[in-house]
Amino acid sequence: MTGFKNGEGTGMTRSSREIYRSLFHPQSIVVVGASNDSLKPGGRVTRNIKENGYRGDLWVINPRTPSVMDLPTFGSVEELPGPPDLALIAIPAPSVRDALEDLGRKGTTSTMILTAGFGEKDREGKEEEKRFAEIAARHHMTLIGPNCSGFLTTTYAGKFAGLIPKVKKGAVDFISGSGATVDYLMEQATTRGLSFSNVVNVGNSVQTGVEEILALVDENYGPENAPIIMLYMESVRNPGEFLRHARSLNRKGCTVVAIKSGVTAAGERAAASHTGALATPDTAVQALFDKAGIIRVRSKMELIDVACALTATRGPARGNRVCVVTDSGGPGVLLSDELGRQGLEQPLLGERTRKRLSGLLPPESPVNNPVDCLPSRTPEQIREIFRILAEEEGDHIDVIAVCIGNSGMFDNWEIYREVI
Template sequence: MINQQLINPRSIVVIGGSNDTTKPGGKVLKNLLEHHFSGDVYVTNPKEDEIQGIRCYRNPGDLPDCDLAILAIAARFCPETVELLARKKNTRAFIILSAGFHEESEAGALLEQQIVDTINSVNGCLIGPNCIGVMNHHHTSVFTTPIPKLDPKGIDFISGSGATAVFIMESAMPKGLSFSSVYSVGNSAQMGVEEVLQYLDESFDPETSSKVKLLYVESINKPDLLLKHASSLIRKGCRIAAIKSGSSSAGSRAASSHTGALASSDSAVDALFRKAGIVRVYGREELAAVASVFMHKPLTGKNIAIITHAGGPAVMLTDALSNNGLEVPHIESPELLAKLLPGSSVANPIDFLATGTAGNLGDIIDFCDNKFDNIDAMAVIFGSPGLTEVYDVYKLLDEKMKTCRKPIYPVLPSVINVKNEIEYFLSLGRINFPDEVVFGNALAKVYNTPAPAAPAEHPAVDITAIRRVVDEAKSGYLAPDKVQQLLDAAGIPRAGEAVVTSREEAVDAAGKLGYPVVMKVVGPVHKSDVGGVVLNVKDAETASREFDRMINIKDTTAILLQPMLSGTQIFTGAKYEPKFGHMILCGLGGIFIEVLKDVQSSLSPVSAAEASEMIKSLKSYKIIQGVRGQEGVNETAFADAIVRLSALCEAAPEITEMDINPLLGNAKGVVAVDARIRIEK
């Protein structure tokens, strides 16, 4: 666990320090000295007596006690050095910059584990190895540049990659973003992104802690930990954005169910982030833009006023906002128009022309803040052709951002023509969005990311019956009667049905179920593709004839009969994703699931509110509501089926893939018509 020796050490030793500042051991020492670490700084090197003006200890055994050790020596020397420092120098925090551990070889992995075991034995903490280090407003223990402005109210940034951490800071700093802390976790031998986030949650102080967290993640090893602490921080008033790289797949995985084909590890990441309330982004510039949005007052509504003196950027911003679900509502105000130069427009975008003044801008902002109830926030686009200085505009913008109730987002694209004025604006603690489209997309993404999901309450299911079926079953697909038993135990409504293996049984079962009936093959995966589904069988003669035909279809072991029901075909399903647990999916059913691939997913356990939001987020939601006189689906019953399927998976984690497709839904409720369940013991 992270400790105070790492956060605010009284003393730091650089093991392997150097006078050569092109080497990690030299540069990390230089950064510590130049950024005025207030505690004691020690350095070791077997070949030097003095390094960068500091006494050098040739033998680490001669060092005084030290809180934090930064190792920049060959991997093979690290275990014994850590052992010495931990046992004899009371060192409880370690940053290992060196590479050559588990990322390189099996021998390196053994060295890494030896180090972790030693540090764990003294309840110490380790960052790395194979990282750039850690920095906060107490110390800059990194061997890289740039060193950003370090402010307790800035951004807490955790990165799985050192180089990417540098590049993200280089994207963020020119926009005016500052940082509270930066953690490069490298190999995450003891602590990864999840553990650092846990520390930020458990040590969070609403008065002094940063409320913005950025993550760069290459692998999520502990999704439960990430979900718990990210959602906890967001509920405390923080905002979190993350890049999860490695979202593509080099090849497709074969899956035998619709759900298996549609669910992937990356969709599990999506579901995890959505459940936690994390804004997911896909690149450095987008991450910086979202962080910049976070640094402004929260957007509480979707109506944006665009204030501009340049038409083109305003149009592009309007498109970016409108295409992502935000609104740029029409405005009419003769009173405001009378205050502006002839030719101005207040229709929204509010265009006060290239000759507009700071006074004009101030009038517009005041109207938007106090008189236009249909406006929730303002985006101010102000650049310059370079003819005059515009300090007065940026000074006024800063003043209005202090006093206005509504958020104001400055889009200042003239990063060359008014470079000095923008630097002045940033020096006031402000942030610039240099590109209006990147800003518009980022603002919409933040607004559209849901709050953390409330804890799910399990519906009543018959766990004893569920466990009896699963415990008795072998790995593979369950027989239809076992599927029926699980649906019944979970409380998921299903159609009456019979499984038959002879013509006589088929005719008898059809009569008992009541014509018309549906006949389906048991065995083949995709029944429709092999002619294994017959609808609207109205009499015994047809039932007899179709049984004879269908029983001879390849892989068929029996025929399933069900009453012919009517309604909209929908589906719900589940897939087990290693580490993440069960993904629960829903969408339109039947053949539409394959054609449209319009699905929504969440991680189990799923609450009723989450299930309802999944349904409402479908692109096909209007069909579920009912269109052109067609009867809609009972959404409460659909959501209940999703929640009960989730509860079934919680009771039976051995379920690896499951489809209920189709569910037939109408205004009265939903009924499971067909289901497949595969388990792995």
């Protein structure tokens, strides 16, 4: 069972499997506030779900429009043909509470509040969020948000803003407390060739936050799940559960990479005004991440870099002995310096290995480690270097770090294919 209870105070909970399915693979979705106007959040999220391959029942609620995008359109929650697995609320803030109550009475499993203007705005908004949490608990309903941009999964594109890339199973998951961070990171990551499976924004997290989503993923983790999970967190609300599930995922072969923002006084104030996040001492965060086996990074670009590296290497390296293969001396020296600063070893290659490499490469190529194959390198040489290292240094080298530029002498894609 997950670390949070939908029916807290009632003694009743929904199963972890039921909650996970409703959020990531719902069989029915209703958009409250759907519109034919795609410039509005309700219209945009409805169009995204409809046009990106969702195969379940998609219902919309708009009391002022008889038909929205040729979908089954209803005037109220009560008119729905049954309880939806998932509801998305995209209506003005004053109307959200009544809609949430109606969805709870209908038996909705999970609800995302896309509407902003609550706890991130003022004290009155925080009080309203407490009422949302109480309604969700009373009806045993999972609540995401408010101030949430939605979910993008392999089943549906329930996200109203930003990029909607093609997703695939077994790629990378991203769980974030910030919608803008989701959009920025996806824009940068897709240009690097990084693919996503599920992209999640939990918004203000009045009930369900990054830790709870991580717990759901852990408890329902299977062969089709992503082997890499990226996290953006502004607070750590439940360190014990977070540690337990991060360790569990690590044992299952899933690598977690995370940013914890709000580590300075100014950052703490910004996080509090952004999502209402409470501060967590940075030393405690670092200790927690170390115990959990989480790779901590300090920037969005570093998060992308690490995810790309993990994708290319199919998981973290299990040793610290590195052989550098480069086509240029200077970058090879710089990479060697950085590897040394990070505590990795760069052992001298064996005499037999050096002899075979010397027979393959030009006479002026250094082959001690780094192996400099010069700008004249060919795809066939790169392939043969890898083969020689595997045959001769398999028990002495854990990782081959490749530093390749574009000399313009050969098609680099052929080189990259050999590396991959």
